[in-house]
Amino acid sequence: MAEATTQQVRIERMAYGPEVVGRLESGKTVFVAGAVPGDLVEVAVDREAERYCNGHVSKVLEASPDRVVPECPYAAACGGCPWAQISYDAQARHKRDGVVSALARIGRMGEERAEALVAPLVSPSAPWGYRNKVELAVVERGGRLSLGMHAADGSGVVAVKACMLLDKGHQGVVKSVAGALSYMANSHHLELERVGVRVSTRTREVEVALWDRPGGFPRAAVAKVLADACKPTSVTRVMQKGPAKARKIAGQERLAGRGSWGEVVGAERMRVSAPSFFQVNTKGAERLVELVMEGLDPQPDEEAMDLYCGAGTFTLPLARRAGFVSAVESYGPAVRDLRRNLDEARLDNVDPIGGDAGLEFPDTDADVIVVDPPRAGLAEQVVSQLSDQPARAIAYVSCDPATLARDLARFEEKGAFEPVSVTPVDLFPQTFHVETVTILKRRAGR
Numbered sequence: 001m002a003e004a005t006t007q008q009v010r011i012e013r014m015a016y017g018p019e020v021v022g023r024l025e026s027g028k029t030v031f032v033a034g035a036v037p038g039d040l041v042e043v044a045v046d047r048e049a050e051r052y053c054n055g056h057v058s059k060v061l062e063a064s065p066d067r068v069v070p071e072c073p074y075a076a077a078c079g080g081c082p083w084a085q086i087s088y089d090a091q092a093r094h095k096r097d098g099v100v101s102a103l104a105r106i107g108r109m110g111e112e113r114a115e116a117l118v119a120p121l122v123s124p125s126a127p128w129g130y131r132n133k134v135e136l137a138v139v140e141r142g143g144r145l146s147l148g149m150h151a152a153d154g155s156g157v158v159a160v161k162a163c164m165l166l167d168k169g170h171q172g173v174v175k176s177v178a179g180a181l182s183y184m185a186n187s188h189h190l191e192l193e194r195v196g197v198r199v200s201t202r203t204r205e206v207e208v209a210l211w212d213r214p215g216g217f218p219r220a221a222v223a224k225v226l227a228d229a230c231k232p233t234s235v236t237r238v239m240q241k242g243p244a245k246a247r248k249i250a251g252q253e254r255l256a257g258r259g260s261w262g263e264v265v266g267a268e269r270m271r272v273s274a275p276s277f278f279q280v281n282t283k284g285a286e287r288l289v290e291l292v293m294e295g296l297d298p299q300p301d302e303e304a305m306d307l308y309c310g311a312g313t314f315t316l317p318l319a320r321r322a323g324f325v326s327a328v329e330s331y332g333p334a335v336r337d338l339r340r341n342l343d344e345a346r347l348d349n350v351d352p353i354g355g356d357a358g359l360e361f362p363d364t365d366a367d368v369i370v371v372d373p374p375r376a377g378l379a380e381q382v383v384s385q386l387s388d389q390p391a392r393a394i395a396y397v398s399c400d401p402a403t404l405a406r407d408l409a410r411f412e413e414k415g416a417f418e419p420v421s422v423t424p425v426d427l428f429p430q431t432f433h434v435e436t437v438t439i440l441k442r443r444a445g446r
Helices: 088-105 111-117 173-185 219-230 282-296 315-321 332-345 380-387 401-414
Strands: 006-014 020-023 029-033 040-048 052-062 133-141 144-150 194-199 206-212 234-241 248-257 261-265 268-272 303-307 324-329 350-354 368-371 393-398 417-425 435-442
Touching: 006 029, 006 088, 029 040, 088 111, 088 401, 088 417, 111 417, 133 173, 144 173, 173 194, 173 206, 173 219, 206 219, 219 234, 219 248, 248 332, 261 282, 268 315, 268 332, 282 315, 282 368, 282 393, 282 417, 282 435, 303 315, 315 324, 315 332, 324 332, 332 350, 368 380, 380 401, 393 401, 401 417, 401 435
Parallel strands: 029 052, 206 234, 303 324, 303 368, 324 350, 368 393
Antiparallel strands: 006 020, 006 040, 020 029, 040 052, 133 144, 133 194, 194 206, 234 248, 261 268, 393 435, 417 435
16 A cells, blocks of 8 residues: 655644644645644645545644643543644634634625624633543454543544543543443443443532443343442433434433433533433533523513423523423433423423424414524524514524524524624533524514
């Protein structure tokens, strides 16, 4: 196999992803893994397409002032922290710039308007030790089970003693869980697909969720070995069926403890089952709630709508302030969590609706609306339905600047709402991901 050709490249900027962007001598754009904006590097070109190519750093010739030595000893091998070699100040700058760029290009706002619209990035937590959840990859080789973090090069798993993204009090739980399950696999057949670990510094709860296929399972033995290893407050098994890219939940079993995980967000106490989504940064989730409530300012005589509401992160505080809330969620486990959280909070002014947001769009006239869709953003039909509402304001919580920008352009085409602020919130330091809270207000005369 021929060796990859190399060229000197000055790295210009970040891409929305783990790679950075530079230009070859020919002028062709190259996406480079392992570099930092400002670096002068020797790039080995791995793959060429017609308009761009991909490569990796073979040598750093001149380090950028923003390049740092990662605090995590596994950062180079583990794929979880692709920006760990970039100073946090630079990470924050690039994340905001990425949001501005998406609004200017994809949202067709232009640089000047986008720059004026996007607020400074909010950093609610420390750059390390902020996560409440990690997932362990599982690989079976030669009859032995290995658990660890996904390798950066996709070659398998990286065994780690601790994950520095988890809070300091729980960082060692990764090694404990991986060791316990690897030990179990020597005497019991485990067909695990992944393992989720959720922790809380506020409730002191630790949940281990074992993801596998339906079938026989050594329930008592697994619960015992995990109890000895890390004293979890909950051990659950989540069974899935279907092809790899379209898994469906076939069932969930409580093997030990509560069978769910508890967390406190602001004034609200919530319980979340293993399959349900919950923000991995609790302090970040609190800041999102604050920005949404400040932007909407719901009143006791108003109706609210919460689409893609999950287990109720925004629904509960909305229900404390508004007169009535219609909450829509399509994922069955999250709907059950939402109903439980409403019951435990003794809130009876919410209508929890299970189903797709477009198909089950509430038949009501909302005054304020929250939408928190998945990475794919809003369906065009939902943008139309929202634009037909008489609401005075919409809060759009997004985890992808590109789909946010696309959807804001669609709102502009409809003409009823316009964005008045976009606040980037860094829930994911050491990665390229960024959350945003956009407040849209009704246009005068519409």
